[in-house]
Amino acid sequence: MPQISINSPVGAITVFAFDDQIVALDWGFVDEMEPSPVLEEAKNQLNGYFAGKLITFDLPLAPDGTDFQKAVWDAMCKIPAGKTATYKELAKAAGSPKAFQSVGTACGLNPIPIIIPCHRILASGDKPGGYSGQGGLETKRALLKIEGVELALGSDQGSFDL
Incomplete structure (x- = not known):
C-alpha cells in the first residue's frame, strides 16, 4: 500500500493511500515509503496546514467505516x-x-x-x-x-x- 511519512508539530505521521485515495493517517514513521501523486499532495497540504497557510484540505478521501x-x-x-x-x-x-x-x-x-x-x-x-x-x-x-x-x-x- 502506498504510504508517505512526514515530521509534524504533533510528531511523525504517515499517510496511506489506496486507488489514489487517502485511506488512513497514523502516527509514526515508516522506513520504506512508497510515494504516489496523491500522497505527495497530502504531504504538501499537511505541511501547509501545520505552517498555518492551509485551512481546508482538498484531497480524495476513502475512509472505511459504517x-x-x-x-x-x-x-x-x-x-x-x-x-x-x-x-x-x-x-x-x-x-x-x-x-x-x-x-x-x-x-x-x-x-x-x-x-x-x-x-x-x-x-x-x-x-x-x-x-x-x-x-x-x-x-x-x-x-x-x-x-x-x-x-x-x-x-x-x-x-x-x-
Whole structure:
C-alpha cells in the first residue's frame, strides 16, 4: 500500500493511500515509503496546514467505516478550521440527534485524523472531550492552537453551528 511519512508539530505521521485515495493517517514513521501523486499532495497540504497557510484540505478521501461513521466524518469536514462543534451538534448534523455517544465512537475510529478534523469536536460545556491520536488531549490542543483555538476554553472558542 502506498504510504508517505512526514515530521509534524504533533510528531511523525504517515499517510496511506489506496486507488489514489487517502485511506488512513497514523502516527509514526515508516522506513520504506512508497510515494504516489496523491500522497505527495497530502504531504504538501499537511505541511501547509501545520505552517498555518492551509485551512481546508482538498484531497480524495476513502475512509472505511459504517454509513453512520461516514456521515459523522463528512459532517466533521464541514467544520471550518478555527471552529469547533460538540458531539451533540455533530450527531444532529449526521442525521441522528440522539446518537452523540456514537459520534464519540466515530471520532475515536476516524482513520484519517487531522484531515478529517475530529480534533474540532468538543464535549458539551466547552469541555475538550477526548482524542485518540498519539498524545491524546495535548495533540488535540496543539492542532486547535494551529487553527487559532485555545483549549483553555471559554465563550470565545469559536463554536460552529452545524
